[in-house]
Amino acid sequence: MTHHIIDFKDIFFQYPDGTEALKGVSFRIIHGESVGLVGANGAGKSTLLLQMNGYMLPSSGVINIGGVELTKKTRQDIRKKVGVVFQNPDDQLFMPTVFDDVAFGPLNLGMSNERVTDRVNSALQTIGCLDLATKPPHHLSAGKKRAVSIATVLAMEPDILAMDEPSSNLDPKSRRDLIGLLKEFKHTKIIASHDLDLILEVCERCLVIKNGMIVADGRVSGILTNQLLLEENHLELPLSLQKNRIH
C-alpha cells in the first residue's frame, strides 16, 4: 500500500511578505509511522504542516501524498486524506454547536444526513464527548475543546493525522488523556510540539527543523537524547529524562 505515504521533495516556501519560512525541506513518511516535528519558536513547524494539505502551495519542490502529487487540482482530494488539527481549538471550532462542527467535514464530503450523524456520533464517542453534542464550543473547557477539535478531524476518517502543538494549555490529566488518544490512532501521524515528553511517548521517529530546514531525522530515542543537537535547536532533554532536581 502506498496509501498513507507523505513525501516532501526539496520544498521551499515564502510568505507574501517575503519571509522564507521553508528552505529546501525533504523527507518521506511511510504508512503507519508516527513522527514528531520539533524545533525552536519560528523554525517553520506550523508552516510545514500547512503545506501538507495544500492550503499554501510551495514556491518550489514537489509534495506527494498517498501517491498523488499535490497541486491546485488535487488538493481538494488530498484534504480528504489529511486531517490537520491546529494549535488553537478556537480557530478550529468555528461552528455554533459541537455537533455541527464535527458534522462540517462529513457534510462537505457529500454524505447523507444519516451517515453524517453516524460518523459524528462515533467520532464523539471515541473521544468520550457524546454528551456534549448540542453544546456551543464556548461552553467547553480547554481540554474538551481540544478533544472536540480532534473529533472534527477523526470524523473525516483521514488516513493521515497532522497536529500542531496539541498539548498546550491542558492540565496534566487532560494531556495524559490526549496522549492515550494519540497512541490509539493507528494511521500515519505527524505531530509538531514543544512538549518533547509527549513526542517521546507518542512517536517513533522525530524530525528537527531549524530555520526552515530539516537538520535531523531519526528515531526519537536517538534524537531527543542528543544534547548537542537539542541545544542548537532551542530544545532540551525531555523533562522525564532530566535528572531530578528536588530542593
Added chain:
Amino acid sequence: MTHHIIDFKDIFFQYPDGTEALKGVSFRIIHGESVGLVGANGAGKSTLLLQMNGYMLPSSGVINIGGVELTKKTRQDIRKKVGVVFQNPDDQLFMPTVFDDVAFGPLNLGMSNERVTDRVNSALQTIGCLDLATKPPHHLSAGKKRAVSIATVLAMEPDILAMDEPSSNLDPKSRRDLIGLLKEFKHTKIIASHDLDLILEVCERCLVIKNGMIVADGRVSGILTNQLLLEENHLELPLSLQKNRIH
C-alpha cells in the same frame, strides 16, 4: 518589613453570572517567598490571581497586600505594588512598539520622560531585549513576546510579581530562560501554571486549588510528590520526577 506580604482571609468570589469561582480561600505569603499555584483546568487559579490587584473585588473576605487592605479606594495604589503577567503575551502587548508598551505603565505613574526612558531601558536590559525596543510586538517570537510582557511589568518596579501560566507556547530554551529570569527576581512572587516542572524549579512553596478552595499548602517538594493529592487534582508527578520511558 511588612511590605511585600499577601494575606487572603476567607475570600469568596462570584462571577456576575453566578459561578462561584472562589469559595473561602485563605493563605498568607510572606516577604520574598515564591509560591506556585496549581490545579485542574477551571479550578480557579486565574480568578485568584486577578483578585490580587483588585481587578475584581471579592464578594466577601479581606485581602491585605503589604499591610493595606484592598478596597476600591486603595486598589490603584496596590496595582503599583503588584505586577500581574497574563497567560497570553498577545493580550498584554497592545502598543505599537516594544518601547511604547513598556513605557505605558511608568508614564501613567506620572514620571518625567527621562525617568521613564531609564526605567524602560533597565527593564528591557534585565530581560535581555534592549535591541528590540523599536520593534512592533507582532514581529517578535513567542519567547520574546513573553519576555517583553514581563518587562512591561518590571518597568513598574513591583514588589510582588504574579504570573499566570508563564511558560505556555514557549520552546524549551525560552522556557529555560524564563525560569532563569524568575529565579533572579528576588521579590515575592506567585505563579499559576500547569507546568509542574517549572513550579518545582522556581518555587519553594505550593498551593493546590480545587473547585475554588485551597486543598493543600506546603513545601513544593512535599506536594508535588504526593501522588494521591496530585491525581485528585488532575495533576501528575512533574515529568522530571517520573520514570524514564524510552521505547
Added chain:
Amino acid sequence: MHMSDALLSPAVGATVWAGTLGTIAYCSKKIKENLDEKMIPMMGVIGAFIFAAQMLNFTIPGTGSSGHLGGGMILAILLGPHAAFIVMASVLTIQALFFADGGLLALGCNIWNLGFYPCFIGYPLIYKPIVQKGMSSKKILMASLLAVFVGLQLGAFSVVLETLLSGRSELPFGTFVLLMQPIHLAIGVVEGFITAGVINFVKAARPEILKSITDLRPLSPDIKVKKIVLTFLIIAMITGGIVSWFASSNPDGLEWSIERVYGKTELPEHETGIAMLLKTLQERTAFLPDYTFKKKEDLKEQKTSDSEANAWPNVETGTSVSGILGSVMMVSFIVLIGFGIKIIRKKPIPQREHPV
C-alpha cells in the same frame, strides 16, 4: 441611536423591515455571485471584532463622556458595501436579541439606519471618491470624517422620520430634528476619528493585511453611483408613499387597518368565528349582559376631541376607575398565574415505578 419598538407603528416597522430584507437579499445575491470563499469566515470574524470593539469605551477629550465605535463605515471600507451591510445586519441582530437594543420590530429600522447609509451612501459616494487618488493619512481622515458624518446624519434623520410617521411621539418635527442632528454631529466626529485612526493604524502596522482583505472584497469597483442614488430615491419614495398613505388615511396608521382585521371598530356586523363564539358564550353565561364594547365609543370620543381640545372633561370618572380597578385585578391575576405555574413546575414529577 437605536430605534425602539415602543415608538413604532406596525406600518412603519413593517415597511422599513421590507426595505431592509430586500437589501439583505440583494447583498446576499451580489456576494454569492462574486464570492471568494475566504470572505465567509473573514466577514464573520470581523463582525465579532466590531462587536467587541463596540464594547470598548474611551473618554471623549474634554467632555468626560464616553464614545464608542459604531462600525458601519469601517466595515464598508474594509469589506465593501455588500458584505459590510450583511455584517452590520448580523451585528445589530445579535444586539437586538442579546441586549434588547431596540427590539425586534425596530431591528429593521436599525439595520437600515446604521447599515444602509454608511454602506451605500457614505462609502461609495464620499469615502471612495476622496481616497481614490492616493491614500495619505490625511485623506483617510478627511474622507472618514465626511463619510461618517453624512451616514450618521441620514441615519438620525431616518430615526426622526420613522418616529414621527409612527405617531407615538408628540415631538414636533423641527424640535426633533434640532435634537437629533447635532447630537449625531458630535457622535460623527468621534466615530470619524476612530474609523480613520483604525484604518491608519492597520495601514502603518500591517499594510499587507489591509491589502489582502481589500483584494478579497467582492466587486468593490463596480458600484455605480447613479444606480445607488436612483435605488435610494425609489426606496425613499415607496417608503414615504406607503407610510404617508397610511398616515393620511388615518392618523393612527396601521392600527386602523389592524382594527379592521380584528374587527373591533365594526364588531357587531363583522363578528365571525371565535369572536362570535365568545360573544355567544358571554351572552349565554350572562357574564355581563349589558356589556357593550365600550372601547368603540371611547375611541370615537378620542378622535372627536382631538380636534376640540376643550371637550375633554366629559370623560366620566367612572370609566377610569373601572379601568384602573380592572388593570389592578388583571395584573394580580397574571402574577398569580405566574406563581401557579412556578409551583406546579417545582413539584417533582412522580417517577413511575418499574415492576420488578
Added chain:
Amino acid sequence: MNFDKEYFNLGVLDTLSYKNTLVHRLDPRTKVITTFAFIVTVVSFPKYEIAGLIPFLLFPVVIFALGDIPVWFILKKVLVVSVFAVFIGILNPLFDTHIKYHFLTFPVSGGWVSFFSILLKFFLTMCSALLLISTTSFPGICHALRKLGVPEIFISQLLFLYRYIFVLMEETLRMVRAKDLRSFGKKGQGISIFINLVGTLFVKTIERAERIYHAMLSRGFTGTIHFVLKEGFGKKDFVFMSVTGITLFIFRAYDIVGLIGRLAERMFN
C-alpha cells in the same frame, strides 16, 4: 468593568437558552413567529392605549414561569437597556397637555397617557425579545430563520458572529484588563490608546480569520456551509401557536380590562 458586565450578561442569556423546559423544547420557528406576532400586536395599539395593553403581560409572565427564567435578571436588563424610547417618550407630556382623564380628581394629560403607553409597550417588546433569546438557543433561532427563507449568507454570518463574539470578547477583556492594570485609575486615556487597542485587536482578528479559513478548507469547505437539519415541528408547537394566536386576538379585539373592571365594580356595589 462595564465591559465585563456586558460580557457576563451575554453569557448568562446564552446559558439560559440551553435549558431544557417545555418552552425551550418548542421548535424555534414557533417561538420566532409568535414573538413577532406578539410584538406587532402590542405596537398596533393606538397612542393613548394603556388598559388594552395590560392583559399582554400574561405572555411574559407565563414564559418566565414555564421557561424557568430568572425574572430579576431580565427585568434589570430591560430597565438599563436602550433608553431612547424613554427619552423620546418623556417629552410627550411637554407637548401634549390636553386633559385626557381624571384620575379620581386629578386631571391627567394626554401626554402622560401616551408616555405610559410607550413605557408599557417598551417593557412588553423588550421582554419578549429577551425571552425569545433566553428560551431559544441562538443557533436554533438561526436555523428557524433559514427555514423561513432568510438568505444563507446572512445566516452563516450570524452563526460565525455568535461563535466568535465569545472568543473575541474574552480576548478583548484580557487586553482591557492588562491596560487597566497599568493605567492606575487614569480612565480611558482618550482616543489614541483606544485606537491602539482596537487596531491591535483588528490585526489579531484578521490573523484568526486566516487560521479559521485554513481549518475550514482542511475539512473540505468549498464555499457553502451545510447543516444536518432536524425536523422539530410537532404537535406541541401547533398547540402553542394556536393558543398564542387566539389569545393575542382576544386580547387585541376585546376590552378585557374594562370587562373585569366593570364586573368588579358591579360586585362591590
